[in-house]
Amino acid sequence: MDKKELIEKINQLKKEKNAIILAHTYQNLEIDEVADFSGDSLYLSRQAAKTDADIIVFAGVYFMAETAKILSPQKTVLLPNLSAGCAMADKINAEQLKTFKQQHPGVPVVCYVNSTADVKAESDVCCTSANAINVVKSLNSKEVLFVPDKHLGAYAESQLEGVKVITYSGYCPVHHTITPEDIERKKRLYPDAKVMVHPECPAEVTTKADFVGSTTAIIKAVKESSAKKFIIVTEKGVVQRLERDCPDKKFILINERAICSTMKLIHLEDILNALLHNQYEIDVDKQIAQKALKAINRMISINA
Ligand code: 13P
Ligand code: SF4
Numbered sequence: 001m002d003k004k005e006l007i008e009k010i011n012q013l014k015k016e017k018n019a020i021i022l023a024h025t026y027q028n029l030e031i032d033e034v035a036d037f038s039g040d041s042l043y044l045s046r047q048a049a050k051t052d053a054d055i056i057v058f059a060g061v062y063f064m065a066e067t068a069k070i071l072s073p074q075k076t077v078l079l080p081n082l083s084a085g086c087a088m089a090d091k092i093n094a095e096q097l098k099t100f101k102q103q104h105p106g107v108p109v110v111c112y113v114n115s116t117a118d119v120k121a122e123s124d125v126c127c128t129s130a131n132a133i134n135v136v137k138s139l140n141s142k143e144v145l146f147v148p149d150k151h152l153g154a155y156a157e158s159q160l161e162g163v164k165v166i167t168y169s170g171y172c173p174v175h176h177t178i179t180p181e182d183i184e185r186k187k188r189l190y191p192d193a194k195v196m197v198h199p200e201c202p203a204e205v206t207t208k209a210d211f212v213g214s215t216t217a218i219i220k221a222v223k224e225s226s227a228k229k230f231i232i233v234t235e236k237g238v239v240q241r242l243e244r245d246c247p248d249k250k251f252i253l254i255n256e257r258a259i260c261s262t263m264k265l266i267h268l269e270d271i272l273n274a275l276l277h278n279q280y281e282i283d284v285d286k287q288i289a290q291k292a293l294k295a296i297n298r299m300i301s302i303n304a
Contacts, residue, residue, distance in 0.1 A: 003030065006268040010034045013275040019055035021271065022047055024064060025215035026237035026263040029244065031059045034271060038241075040216035041067075041113050042128040048072055049300065057274050058282075059266050061086040065282045066117050070289045070296060077282045080270035084262045086114050088200075091170030092148040094118040100145060100168060107166065109145045110135055111295065112152055114172070117284045119147065121291035126299040129199050130214035132156045136163060138302045151175065155199040155206055174235055174260050175200035182254050183208045186231045190252055194227045198234035205233060222246065235260050 001009070011034060014021065022044045023035035032038050037047045041064060048056055048068035055076045058065035063086050065079040092100075097119050101109060111123035112132070120126055127135035129152060136144050136156045144163060146153030148170025157165035178201050186193070196218045197209035206212050211221045215238050222230055222242055232239045233254045242251045273279060284292070 001269075001272075003268065006272055007033055010268065010272050010275060013272070017055050017275060018053050019057055019275060020047075020051055020053040021057045021059060022064075022068070024060040024237075024263060025219070025241060026235040026260045027059045028264055028267060029237070029240045030268055031266065031271065032241070034268065035059065040128065040130055040214040042130040042214065043216055044068075045071060045113070045128075045296070046300065048077075051075075055275075055278075057271060059271065060084070061089075061260075061262055062282075063089045063114055063116065066284055067113060067120075067296060069282045069284050070117060070120075070292050073284075073286075073289060076278065078274045078278065079280050079282050080274040081265040082280045084265045086172075086262065088112070088114045088148060088170055088172040089116055089119075092119055092168055094122050097122045097147060097168075100147065104143070104145055104166060107143045107145050108139045108141050109147065110139070110153075111147050112149045113296075113299075115148055117288050117292045120295045121288045123147070123295045124298070125302070126295045127152075127156075128214065128299075130217060131299065131302065132199065133159045135299055135302055136160060136165060149200060151202050151206075152199050154203050155212065158203065158206075172200045174258055176202065177257065178202070178205050178233060178254055180204045180208055183231065183233065186252055186254065190229050190231060190250075192227075193229035193231045193250075193252060194222075194225065195231045196222065196233060201233060209233070219245070222249065222251075234258065235263075237263070 020036040023031045023038040049071040069077040109123040147168040150167040153167035194210040229250045
């Protein structure tokens, strides 16, 4: 089947089955051609919570589909490729979080949505890269535990007065390996370019940014800016979407390693197979889901 036929067949099945497709900003660009909603983790979880569809096909990674299932337990949630995991989410499990909590008794726990359902169930509130600062602030606590991402936790602390954010040791391999030298090299080539950074990057990188934000926030800031050149310090999918949407502007990807290989496991064929065969259905243990939902809903209400 060629691309046009694939897209037609997917759109037809979407109608027949009352399904929607949610696509993360790092997804292969072709997926946007069939996606109903495309954006960052926060935007997509909001769409998952409010949709009337019977089936949600999540073109993202495992924790995103799991979060959609927790928010909409009565719906069928499909992840088109079960190998689409997140290396950051795998950095902490529920037992490790319990130990971390025992080391800091009474300190509230913020968990980045890039985590498993059982880690969310052990946390007080979730956050995404779009709202981490507000979520930490909302706890009104002098100390906060933050898992699994040490960089996002440190970034939130740097933006707030009087809160100590005690971070776990996790990180995203795609962002963690970006260095200040990478930025300096690109700045020498494009001195007038604005530096747009995702907060999963180390502090030495975020401090060199003109703008720090989630993938959707970066895209919005670029579209609203009068600048013409941007160094994009996050995953390649953001550059591809910006090149598509803003042909009059120039985008420089920070380095060619900035690719989330598990996101890229999903192609149009996988979406078609997901709709044809109801695969792969994501399920979450009911007790864990109920506890995790509290942490997710608390986050959603903070930013309502
Ligand atoms: P967003 O919050 O921008 O969707 O980022 C999610 C993510 O996995 C970044 O690596
Ligand atoms: Fe996970 Fe990193 Fe991929 Fe985001 S870019 S989904 S944090 S591995």
